[in-house]
Amino acid sequence: MSNPGGSKKFIVGGIVMTMCVAALLYGATMLMSLDFFDSVSQFQKKLDTYNGGAVRVRGIIEPGSVEHDKTTLDTEFVLKDDEASLPVYYKGILPANFEPGSDLVVQGKYHPERKVLVASQLMFKCPSKYESKRGEYGSE
Template sequence: MAMHPLRKQRLIVVLFIIFGAAMAVALASFALRENINLFYSPADIAAGKAPVGASIRAGGMVLEGSVKRDTKSLRVDFIVTDYQAQLPVVYTGILPDLFDEGQGVVASGALDDSGVFQAVEVLAKHDENYMPPEVQSALDAAARFEKKTTD
């Protein structure tokens, strides 16, 4: 039994709409997956959990005495720590006003092959009472780990 021409045309339109919607969802998921910036603590990065070359965020406290400013450019080298591990960070640009040694920071960028975090953005905490949630949980985890190993 042959399909009526009007039904056949409707079926083709419906299938075309379903295929188009599926393609739109697939493209949107791919684009979102590429833009996800996962947070890693210095301990996670030292343990090899962070992907090299991928866009990630890293955070912790700026190690006292680690900030080195290049006098000829806007390059700043510093170390971020969660008191379990240390992560060398290189950033070229103007740092936030609240950036300082001993303060909490979150940096966006990528880890290079030599284990140095190449930051494209550095965010500093807002005031002495605020700590970015990712940094606070990483520091809490480090404190729990420290307490376990000393007991």
């Protein structure tokens, strides 16, 4: 650049901005991210080091385990995988695709004394995008 004053300003401004963004990303990643467990058994293995924060656990809703109170909207069910299972408590309206046997990600906090994961959010995948996950041909 032929304008040294201008280029200096650009460099300093660029460095400052990059540092701000880096600090934002670092803070968000280190302080504000949750642990994401791909399976219930993975979560059970890490229970000793559980720090009380919110986690996401993925599993399958065990058929026959769902108890839903229509008036209080209390729901209890068991999230499981091949090896382990985890009782989950949720209060609120169940999402439309909540069905025994379906694949679900639960966000919530674990209560060690009650041995239950208190869910704040039940997350399914957008069915228009992930429909192939229902075990179709031609998918992974």
